[in-house]
Amino acid sequence: MTSxxxxxxxxxxxxxxxxxxxxxxxxxxSHAATLEMVAHQWGARDWNTLSAQASAPTHGWTPGDRVSGNYLGQPFKGIVKAAKLSGSGMWSLTLRFDTAVDVVTSPHFSNLRRQVTAVVGADGISPRKTSDRKPHLALDPR
Incomplete structure (x- = not known):
């Protein structure tokens, strides 16, 4: 198998x-039966064989983790308030910033955010992009 x-x-x-x-x-x-079906879909003899061949768990986040990065082009430091892994390997993260981040680039007004929820891949980069093609959220590597 190549995948x-x-x-x-x-x-x-x-x-x-x-x-x-x-x-x-x-x-x-039963759940056990569906695990066996998934194993067969991946070309494995059974669930135990597939789980032994499975890759290491994806980079994960847990509530309480300290994170830093850029949100809408603004640097931040904060804490993971909630984290959920989806079946596609994407993470839904709710982040609470230490200091509010201005999410507006206009010099005429501001919109400060202390908490956001965003979806990121295992690399910590959001697939959603701003109009200038930068990710909404980019977490710094740990």
Missing amino acids: QIPSTDVLKSQAKRLRADLASQGKAV
Whole structure:
């Protein structure tokens, strides 16, 4: 197989979504059975084989972690208030800034934010971009 196998967290999320989809079609399946189905989709003999081959867990964030970076082009330091990994490997992060960040570039007015929620990849970079093609949120590497 040429694709890199994602982390077990991502694989388990796939199994959870598969189970929900099957249930919506009236097909009750156990979580263990959907783990086996996901393993077969990835070309593995069974779940244990796949989980042993899975990549290391993606870079993760947990509430309380200190972070820094740029939000809408403004540098910040803050804390992770909430973090959730999606099945696609993206993270939804709620950040609380130590000092409010001005999210407006106009010299005529300001809009200060102390807390934001954004989606980032495992690299800490938001896929959403500003009009000048810079990411909304870019976390500094740890």
